[in-house]
Each structure stands twice: as C-alpha cells, then as structure tokens.
Amino acid sequence: MIHAAPIIRIENLAVEFVDAGAKLHALRGINLSLKANEINGLVGESGSGKTVTAMSIMGLLPRFTAKIVSGSIQFKNESLLSKTEEELRTMRGSKISMVFQEPAKFLNPAFTIGTQIAETVRQHLGMNSAQAKARALELLKRVGLGSDDRVARSFPHELSSGMKQRAMIAIAISCEPELLIADEPTTSLDVTLQAQILGLLKSIKESRRMGMLFISHDLNVVREIADHVSVIYAGTIVESGPRDRLFEKPLHPYTALLLRSIPDPRKKGNKLAAIQGQVLDPKDEPRGCVFAPRCPLAKDRCFTEKPGCREHEPDHASACHYWGETWKL
Numbered sequence: 001m002i003h004a005a006p007i008i009r010i011e012n013l014a015v016e017f018v019d020a021g022a023k024l025h026a027l028r029g030i031n032l033s034l035k036a037n038e039i040n041g042l043v044g045e046s047g048s049g050k051t052v053t054a055m056s057i058m059g060l061l062p063r064f065t066a067k068i069v070s071g072s073i074q075f076k077n078e079s080l081l082s083k084t085e086e087e088l089r090t091m092r093g094s095k096i097s098m099v100f101q102e103p104a105k106f107l108n109p110a111f112t113i114g115t116q117i118a119e120t121v122r123q124h125l126g127m128n129s130a131q132a133k134a135r136a137l138e139l140l141k142r143v144g145l146g147s148d149d150r151v152a153r154s155f156p157h158e159l160s161s162g163m164k165q166r167a168m169i170a171i172a173i174s175c176e177p178e179l180l181i182a183d184e185p186t187t188s189l190d191v192t193l194q195a196q197i198l199g200l201l202k203s204i205k206e207s208r209r210m211g212m213l214f215i216s217h218d219l220n221v222v223r224e225i226a227d228h229v230s231v232i233y234a235g236t237i238v239e240s241g242p243r244d245r246l247f248e249k250p251l252h253p254y255t256a257l258l259l260r261s262i263p264d265p266r267k268k269g270n271k272l273a274a275i276q277g278q279v280l281d282p283k284d285e286p287r288g289c290v291f292a293p294r295c296p297l298a299k300d301r302c303f304t305e306k307p308g309c310r311e312h313e314p315d316h317a318s319a320c321h322y323w324g325e326t327w328k329l
Helices: 050-058 085-091 113-125 129-142 161-172 191-208 219-225 243-248 253-260 300-304
Strands: 008-019 022-034 039-043 066-075 096-099 179-183 211-216 228-233 236-242 310-313 316-318
Touching: 008 050, 022 039, 022 050, 022 066, 022 211, 022 228, 039 050, 039 191, 039 219, 050 066, 050 096, 050 179, 050 211, 096 161, 113 129, 113 161, 129 161, 161 191, 179 191, 191 211, 191 219, 211 219, 219 243, 228 243, 228 253, 236 243, 236 253
Parallel strands: 022 236, 039 211, 039 228, 096 179, 179 211
Antiparallel strands: 008 022, 008 066, 228 236, 236 316, 310 316
16 A cells, blocks of 8 residues: 655754743654645644744744754655745745634734735736736635625724634635645634634645644644644654544543543533643753653653654554553543
C-alpha cells in the first residue's frame, strides 16, 4: 500500500522567546505531519504552543523576540525556514492560508469585505477588477453569506461574529490554498454557529482536498471535525493518532486526563474532573517528561529521562515511558 506524502512535515521544531533576558521555551522539539484531504486537530491547554506552531509555519513569529532554535518545516518537500520574507509573502494566501481566532482583529475596518477579498485574489491570482469582484461574490456565496452583494458592500463592524468568521474563511480560501490553518475558529461563537462553521470547514476540505491544521483547546470540537489528533503539552507533542483510536484508547496520561475533563451530561451533578497542578513554566527546562510534575502515574524515571515519542500502534504514537502499563487514573 502506497501512503500519500505529507504536504506539511514538521521535525524537531524548537522555538524560544526572549523576555527580559530570560528564555521561554515555546516549542520543545515537536514533530507533526499533515496529508492532503486530512484535518489534523492540534489540541492542548492555553499556552501549550498551538498558535506558536501555526505562526512558525506561516513565518509570522515576532522577528526580534522569537528564535527557531532547531528543526525543520517542509511544505511539499520545500523548506519553509529557508524562504525569504518575499517568498513567504507570495506563499501566504496562495499556497498556505490561515483563519485567525478573532477575525475582527484581522479584517481591515477601513475597507468593505468585498474589497478585502478582491485585493487578495488580485494580488495572488492576477485577476482584473471585474474578475476579482465576481470571485469575491462567488466566495461569499460559498461560505453562506448570500448570493447578492450586501455583505460584499459591508464593513466588518456591520457584520455579526459568525458573519465575520465566514468572511475570514472566504478570504483564506480565495486562492485555493493547499494548506489551511484554522486557529480556534469557533471559540467566540455559540453552539449553533460553531456547528455551522465546522460543517463549512469540513465541506471546504472535502471539495478542495486541502490539508487542514485545526487548532483548538476544545476536545469536543476536535472530535467533531478532525481525522487525526495531535495532543500538545508545554511545547511537546505527547500523543498523536487517528481520532477514533485516540479518543477510545489514549496512550498518554495527559490525553486520558483531558478526556476525563470533558463535561458529560450523563454525569450531571458530579464534580468535573480536573488536572491537578500548574502548567510547566516556559522558563523551565526539565530533565525528564514535561508532564511528570502533574502526572499521577509519574515514577523516578519520568523526572530524569525525557521520553521519546514512539509509535505503539499503526500511526498512533505516544511520549510516555509507561504507556503499556494498566492505568488507573
């Protein structure tokens, strides 16, 4: 059986920030890959490195405070880390695109939605004004914002949160990128709008056969949309595997504890499970497992020896010394 090559492959990526002279370890050597027509859900607590991973791919890390210490990012066998800023600017939007968490911050308040979409396709696809306008209307219809030009003529402040998110998605897919990064695209939306946006993203993925990195802290959302799941903690991928297998049989204590913390209507009235302790301080560089200080199963070895991420089942890997033991969390 021939396996499709990943369109994005991240290997041993380590990123540091400098804050008042102190080094903050944002990513500690992560490995992640994504194929065409696949949604990889990158999930973890706030501050775990999800957005830093996305910004590293996009080449949008802060120039003076962030540093890529080691590793590589390959997009279809091209090194993104060796690209110039001009080359990355050409790729953004045309080959790799991103939907941001809060669209109001990234939609220009001075221009209409139609103008912003048209400018994107004119820049990357070389369309003239009439072609770009027609393309903008086509895209707005595609994302469920009507078949007339009302939304195209609107400014961002005239749209609801859900409409702004759809407009942001329209801009992101306007040049038919091969990789779409969606960074917490449903966080500020109610349950109904959330379901609509998830359905829209799945539909776009299937029709365009694009790869999608879907970033979220919400396991329920990831379970709804992802084909593959990567669990990140303190800048480290601690588990990665097919969605159903990972949810049914987690191989890392952190994943298992995250799953226990999902609210369950059947357990109404019971105390919600929580992971004890605090997330690892980015300034710390532990000798062993990054999760050891919070892990109820940790042994001496966990504090002195860093576990590698090993594949224990086909396409299902975990960074835990004792993954094979019977857990009782």
